[in-house]
Amino acid sequence: MKLLCSQASPYARCVRSLIHYLGIKDIEEVTVNPFENTAELLDANPLGQIPCLITNDGIPLFDSEVIMRYLDAELGEQQMFGAHRDNWVLQGHFSMIKGLIDSAVKLRQEQMREEEGVRSAFWTSRFEQALLRGLMQMEHLSVITQATIQAPQLALICLLDYVDFRHPELDWRKVAPATALWFSEMRNLPAFIETRPQ
Numbered sequence: 001m002k003l004l005c006s007q008a009s010p011y012a013r014c015v016r017s018l019i020h021y022l023g024i025k026d027i028e029e030v031t032v033n034p035f036e037n038t039a040e041l042l043d044a045n046p047l048g049q050i051p052c053l054i055t056n057d058g059i060p061l062f063d064s065e066v067i068m069r070y071l072d073a074e075l076g077e078q079q080m081f082g083a084h085r086d087n088w089v090l091q092g093h094f095s096m097i098k099g100l101i102d103s104a105v106k107l108r109q110e111q112m113r114e115e116e117g118v119r120s121a122f123w124t125s126r127f128e129q130a131l132l133r134g135l136m137q138m139e140h141l142s143v144i145t146q147a148t149i150q151a152p153q154l155a156l157i158c159l160l161d162y163v164d165f166r167h168p169e170l171d172w173r174k175v176a177p178a179t180a181l182w183f184s185e186m187r188n189l190p191a192f193i194e195t196r197p198q
C-alpha cells in the first residue's frame with residue numbers, strides 16, 4: 001500500500017501515527033506537496049488533498065478518518081474507534097478533535113495569505129477562539145484521563161503538536177493545564193516521536 005502524505009500535515013500525521021502505533025509494516029509513505037497538483041495525487045484524489053491511501057487493490061481512500069478506520073479494521077484489532085458500534089461518546093470526542101484540527105489548519109491558511117491586508121481578523125479570531133474553547137472543554141473529558149490510546153487520544157496529540165509547531169503564539173496551556181500535563185507525557189510515546197514534524 002502507498003500513503004500519499006507530508007510531514008507537516010496534521011491529518012497525515014494522524015494516519016502516520018496510527019500506522020506506527022499499530023506496527024503496520026507494508027505501507028510506503030510517499031511525500032507529496034498537495035499544492036503541486038501532481039498527477040499521482042489528482043488521479044487518486046480529485047480533491048487534491050493529502051493524506052490519501054492507495055490500497056493493494058488500487059482503491060484510493062481519503063479522508064484521514066476513513067483511512068484510519070480502514071487500517072484499524074483491516075490490519076488492527078478494531079481498537080482505535082472501539083469495537084462497539086454504539087460507542088458514541090468516543091465518536092463525539094473524535095469529531096470534536098478532528099474539527100479542532102480543521103480550525104488549526106484554517107488558522108494557518110489565514111496566516112499564509114500573501115498580503116497582510118487580505119487576512120481576516122474576524123476569521124483569525126474565530127478559529128483561535130474555537131481552538132481555545134475546544135481545549136478548555138477537553139479539560140473535563142475522559143480523553144485525557146483514559147489510560148489507553150484510541151483515535152481521540154491519537155488525534156489530540158497530533159493536534160497539539162501541530163498547534164505548537166504552527167501557532168506557538170497561541171497560549172493554550174493557560175486555559176488547558178491538565179491537557180498540557182497529559183500531552184507532555186503522551187507526546188513522547190514512540191509512535192509520536194517517529195512521526196513528529198521537524
Ligand SMILES: N[C@@H](CCC(=O)N[C@@H](CS)C(=O)NCC(=O)O)C(=O)O
Pocket residue numbers: 008009010011034035047048049050051062063064065105
Ligand atoms: N478532511 C481531510 C482534510 C485533508 C486536508 O485538508 N489536507 C491538507 C493538508 S494539511 C491539504 O491537502 N490541503 C490542500 C488543499 O486543501 O487543497 C482529511 O481529514 O484528510
